[in-house]
Amino acid sequence: xxxxxxxxxxxxxxxxxxxxxxxxxxxxxxxxxxxxxxxxxxxxxxxxxxxxxxxxxxxxxxxxxxxxxxxxxxxxxxxxxxxxxxxxxxxxxxxxxxxxxxxxxxxxxxxxxxxxxxxxxxxxxxxxxxxxxxxxxxxxxxxxxxxxxxxxxxxxxxxxxxxxxxxxxxxxxxxxxxxxxxxxxxxxxxxxxxxxxxxxxxxxxxxxxxxxxxxxxxxxxxxxxxxxxxxxxxxxxxxxxxxxxxxxxxxxxxxxxxxxxxxxxxxxxxxxxxxxxxxxxxxxxxxxxxxxxxxxxxxxxxxxxxxxxxxxxxxxxxxxxxxxxxxxxxxxxxxxxxxxxxxxxxxxxxxxxxxxxxxxxxxxxxxxxxxxxxxxxxxxxxxxxxxxxxxxxxxxxxxxxxxxxxxxxxxxxxxxxxxxxxxxxxxxxxxxxxxxxxxxxxxxxxxxxxxxxxxxxxxxxxxxxxxxxxxxxxxxxxxxxxxxxxxxxxxxxxxxxxxxxxxxxxxxxxxxxxxxxxxxxxxxxxxxxxxxxxxxxxxxxxxxxxxxxxxxxxxxxxxxxxxxxxxxxxxxxxxxxxxxxxxxxxxxxxxxxxxxxxxx
Amino acid sequence: xxxxxxxxxxxxxxxxxxxxxxxxxxxxxxxxxxxxxxxxxxxxxxxxxxxxxxxxxxxxxxxxxxxxxxxxxxxxxxxxxxxxxxxxxxxxxxxxxxxxxxxxxxxxxxxxxxxxxxxxxxxxxxxxxxxxxxxxxxxxxxxxxxxxxxxxxxxxxxxxxxxxxxxxxxxxxxxxxxxxxxxxxxxxxxxxxxxxxxxxxxxxxxxxxxxxxxxxxxxxxxxxxxxxxxxxxxxxxxxxxxxxxxxxxxxxxxxxxxxxxxxxxxxxxxxxxxxxxxxxxxxxxxxxxxxxxxxxxxxxxxxxxxxxxxxxxxxxxxxxxxxxxxxxxxxxxxxxxxxxxxxxxxxxxxxxxxxxxxxxxxxxxxxxxxxxxxxxxxxxxxxxxx
Numbered sequence: 001x002x003x004x005x006x007x008x009x010x011x012x013x014x015x016x017x018x019x020x021x022x023x024x025x026x027x028x029x030x031x032x033x034x035x036x037x038x039x040x041x042x043x044x045x046x047x048x049x050x051x052x053x054x055x056x057x058x059x060x061x062x063x064x065x066x067x068x069x070x071x072x073x074x075x076x077x078x079x080x081x082x083x084x085x086x087x088x089x090x091x092x093x094x095x096x097x098x099x100x101x102x103x104x105x106x107x108x109x110x111x112x113x114x115x116x117x118x119x120x121x122x123x124x125x126x127x128x129x130x131x132x133x134x135x136x137x138x139x140x141x142x143x144x145x146x147x148x149x150x151x152x153x154x155x156x157x158x159x160x161x162x163x164x165x166x167x168x169x170x171x172x173x174x175x176x177x178x179x180x181x182x183x184x185x186x187x188x189x190x191x192x193x194x195x196x197x198x199x200x201x202x203x204x205x206x207x208x209x210x211x212x213x214x215x216x217x218x219x220x221x222x223x224x225x226x227x228x229x230x231x232x233x234x235x236x237x238x239x240x241x242x243x244x245x246x247x248x249x250x251x252x253x254x255x256x257x258x259x260x261x262x263x264x265x266x267x268x269x270x271x272x273x274x275x276x277x278x279x280x281x282x283x284x285x286x287x288x289x290x291x292x293x294x295x296x297x298x299x300x301x302x303x304x305x306x307x308x309x310x311x312x313x314x315x316x317x318x319x320x321x322x323x324x325x326x327x328x329x330x331x332x333x334x335x336x337x338x339x340x341x342x343x344x345x346x347x348x349x350x351x352x353x354x355x356x357x358x359x360x361x362x363x364x365x366x367x368x369x370x371x372x373x374x375x376x377x378x379x380x381x382x383x384x385x386x387x388x389x390x391x392x393x394x395x396x397x398x399x400x401x402x403x404x405x406x407x408x409x410x411x412x413x414x415x416x417x418x419x420x421x422x423x424x425x426x427x428x429x430x431x432x433x434x435x436x437x438x439x440x441x442x443x444x445x446x447x448x449x450x451x452x453x454x455x456x457x458x459x460x461x462x463x464x465x466x467x468x469x470x471x472x473x474x475x476x477x478x479x480x481x482x483x484x485x486x487x488x489x490x491x492x493x494x495x496x497x498x499x500x501x502x503x504x505x506x507x508x509x510x511x512x513x514x515x516x517x518x519x520x521x522x523x524x525x526x527x528x529x530x531x532x533x534x535x536x537x538x539x540x541x542x543x544x545x546x547x548x549x550x551x552x553x554x555x556x557x558x559x560x561x562x563x564x565x566x567x568x569x570x571x572x573x574x575x576x577x578x579x580x581x582x583x584x585x586x587x588x589x590x591x592x593x594x595x596x597x598x599x600x
Numbered sequence: 601x602x603x604x605x606x607x608x609x610x611x612x613x614x615x616x617x618x619x620x621x622x623x624x625x626x627x628x629x630x631x632x633x634x635x636x637x638x639x640x641x642x643x644x645x646x647x648x649x650x651x652x653x654x655x656x657x658x659x660x661x662x663x664x665x666x667x668x669x670x671x672x673x674x675x676x677x678x679x680x681x682x683x684x685x686x687x688x689x690x691x692x693x694x695x696x697x698x699x700x701x702x703x704x705x706x707x708x709x710x711x712x713x714x715x716x717x718x719x720x721x722x723x724x725x726x727x728x729x730x731x732x733x734x735x736x737x738x739x740x741x742x743x744x745x746x747x748x749x750x751x752x753x754x755x756x757x758x759x760x761x762x763x764x765x766x767x768x769x770x771x772x773x774x775x776x777x778x779x780x781x782x783x784x785x786x787x788x789x790x791x792x793x794x795x796x797x798x799x800x801x802x803x804x805x806x807x808x809x810x811x812x813x814x815x816x817x818x819x820x821x822x823x824x825x826x827x828x829x830x831x832x833x834x835x836x837x838x839x840x841x842x843x844x845x846x847x848x849x850x851x852x853x854x855x856x857x858x859x860x861x862x863x864x865x866x867x868x869x870x871x872x873x874x875x876x877x878x879x880x881x882x883x884x885x886x887x888x889x890x891x892x893x894x895x896x897x898x899x900x901x902x903x904x905x906x907x908x909x910x911x912x913x914x915x916x917x918x919x920x921x922x923x924x925x926x927x928x929x930x931x932x933x934x935x936x937x938x939x940x941x942x943x944x945x946x947x948x949x950x951x952x953x954x955x956x957x958x959x960x961x962x963x964x965x966x967x968x969x970x971x972x973x974x975x976x977x978x979x980x981x982x983x984x985x986x
Contacts (some may be wrong), residue, residue: 527970528944550822553968555794555843557921558665559611559858560872563879563904566914572973573980584944 099182187254296344658689925959
């Protein structure tokens with residue numbers, strides 16, 4: 001393959017700005033798939049992705065394009081996930097490219113993810129082609145958005161392509177510009193092999209399939225390779241290119257994008273960002289830069305509503321992990337909820353997706369505990385322990401300090417909402433860094449923000465204080481000590497571990513009161529009184545009572561009443577099955593998520 | 601005597617009432633006086649159609665319920681009883697109950713009812729406070745009720761039940777005490793006390809939704825029930841079912857059958873039957889019922905047969921509502937004892953357990969439904985996974 005006729009590129013955009021639709025049009029125009037095969041947004045092959053309109057897993061596809069100059073090109077489109085939880089995966093996909101289409105919706109303008117994705121692309125020295133989308137819409141503000149893009153990245157409006165992916169307007173110009181403005185890959189086919197794994201997935205028949213970009217050298221069937229980060233060696237069983245299906249080829253050489261099957265059995269061994277090298281020439285190469293092992297950022301307990309479903313839940317989690325290396329789980333036991341799992345996610349969206357898939361694809365009823373972050377607890381004896389579950393926090397007198405993850409956060413906001421957004425960040429313990437004005441009416445605010453502050457209702461609040469105009473993005477920055485305490489909830493005097501939270505001391509009092517209040521509303525009256533208390537250590541800071549039934553009996557139950565009455569009792573029994581028994585009282589599932597709605 | 605499966609009772613539903621009370625959600629009809637003869641004839645036809653059950657006879661109990669059975673002529677009742685006697689036989693000591701309304705009280709008529717074979721009269725007096733009776737939309741006064749009671753006595757009824765209602769919207773605790781004290785001076789053999797329930801579809805429900813009627817608080821409702829249990833108990837009445845009190849030996853044998861698994865045949869509009877473990881019920885529309893029976897067809901609308909576990913569980917909660925409670929199977933006891941919630945109920949004195957015998961304590965009667973649901977939930981879970 002002549003390297004000068006290969007172009008590797010990604011499409012980057014804020015969510016809903018039309019990335020997937022543009023990808024569909026490119027595939028159509030290059031006859032990569034016929035109109036009959038056309039299914040909207042073919043790259044998103046999970047139902048959930050299509051429903052949510054976001055791309056969760058990256059894929060790649062090779063297109064053939066004959067340029068206006070009459071030359072044949074191979075265009076490799078490397079799709080990227082479109083959400084902040086998957087920033088690392090985006091960065092690895094970008095590392096496999098020489099250029100990127102930056103899609104901006106002209107009805108919306110530049111958003112926070114546009115900015116952060118652009119910066120990511122610039123970090124990788126990619127050629128950027130701004131593509132202004134949805135120009136056919138009445139609400140399109142082409143001039144204004146062009147100015148925003150110029151403010152952001154310089155250049156002139158002539159550098160920008162105007163398209164409507166939906167209507168198919170301007171698509172051919174996009175392909176032509178890819179060929180002219182994005183440089184060909186620069187590797188040397190004769191050099192020792194270096195290939196970047198930018199994605200991988202589990203296939204039921206073939207095991208792990210790695211998606212790779214060959215940077216240097218040639219990857220051949222039968223070759224002995226080593227995955228640099230894991231140190232494991234494999235024999236290459238198959239290589240090939242990615243059309244809509246896999247197409248086996250003899251080799252992949254420098255500059256090419258394709259797949260690799262090499263008897264890798266678990267996803268954890270084919271880590272995104274790892275470098276594939278030739279086993280015999282390991283000494284002659286340095287690995288590609290930027291590899292990082294993915295660590296879950298957000299944790300929550302998952303418990304079966306019916307304890308008999310424990311094995312089914314474990315099985316389902318194992319299945320999910322086959323396809324998702326960033327998802328982790330391990331068994332844990334809760335006094336309140338019994339046997340379950342502590343699960344780790346990249347972020348909140350990732351968490352929601354996992355939970356939804358468990359319920360939908362595996363038909364499991366689960367109780368989710370309130371998510372929390374990973375804390376580093378420094379003890380007086382100098383040891384440091386990671387705490388992923390508030391219930392596992394060492395006792396207060398053993399703790400020297402607790403460190404929490406801090407984010408570097410950016411929020412892009414119209415000028416009139418700056419005040420409200422700043423207020424929200426202050427409430428959330430944000431530390432102001434600086435403001436960049438993209439133009440007179442839009443500012444990019446930079447904050448340091450504890451991750452713990454966005455795992456509850458942050459997004460909803462941001463949306464409401466900015467009337468939906470603010471867009472938010474972040475990346476992890478550091479761990480930092482804070483004055484954090486453990487807040488316990490006691491039900492009838494017994495600490496209910498699944499409701500414990502680690503929280504900043506200044507907020508603990510309000511939090512405890514509010515949570516007790518919410519629990520009171522969520523817990524139905526029953527045969528016995530339910531006393532709900534919030535406590536820090538042994539100090540009770542709030543108390544609510546759900547009064548017991550005084551009378552609960554239907555007066556008449558004669559011959560004609562019995563059937564009706566039995567059905568009524570059945571319904572009540574069904575209701576009880578959806579609750580968790582704590583001693584002599586019952587707590588509905590929603591109670592375990594009550595803390596999510598708390599504003600402090 | 602918890603198993604009554606060898607006894608056989610007959611329930612006859614008389615759906616007619618002079619008018620509908622605003623709290624009533626039963627299958628009743630007003631203004632159908634022209635249909636009385638035809639209806640009684642249909643009921644008799646239906647009874648005769650059950651000739652196949654003759655081997656279960658003679659009937660130990662007959663119950664004319666409604667509606668207001670006493671709106672019929674004694675001859676109607678006589679005709680039905682004669683037909684029942686001819687079809688199944690009626691035991692000489694059978695309990696034959698007729699529900700009556702104080703406004704239908706008339707010495708001649710009551711005498712004739714007594715002569716037809718009815719030996720137990722159930723009078724719906726509801727309250728001895730006239731304000732309460734107005735609230736309830738009754739068309740008789742407290743004095744009328746008293747007169748009706750003495751009429752029944754004069755007519756020769758030596759076994760009389762009085763129905764009363766508590767937790768009437770707007771009524772003070774004192775109203776209820778007055779009513780119960782009046783009951784005690786009248787000294788009937790049997791008393792049924794019903795907490796007023798606001799049923800969907802009634803005028804009370806509509807007023808409640810419109811905010812024109814405020815139900816009694818749960819607190820007051822609980823008080824009224826606890827108070828009447830205590831007061832009637834002290835006066836020598838046996839509290840033998842959630843809503844029923846009787847002088848020793850004078851429980852309603854017919855109703856007792858419902859709670860202890862007796863076979864019963866229900867005839868008439870919307871009547872339910874339980875025969876050999878199968879339940880069925882009749883059509884609810886008068887003309888549909890009449891035309892079916894007159895055409896020689898079954899007026900049955902639906903049936904159900906519970907699987908053995910469900911049947912056992914139904915039996916269990918019905919028995920729990922009575923003073924004798926239920927005899928548990930050893931496996932059931934084991935399951936209950938291992939449930940923390942059941943232990944809590946024992947500790948709280950809601951239920952009493954002696955060997956395999958489980959019954960409600962007075963405080964448990966206040967929570968009989970919650971306890972029933974709890975016990976069944978524990979047992980069902982064990983059955984599913986045990």
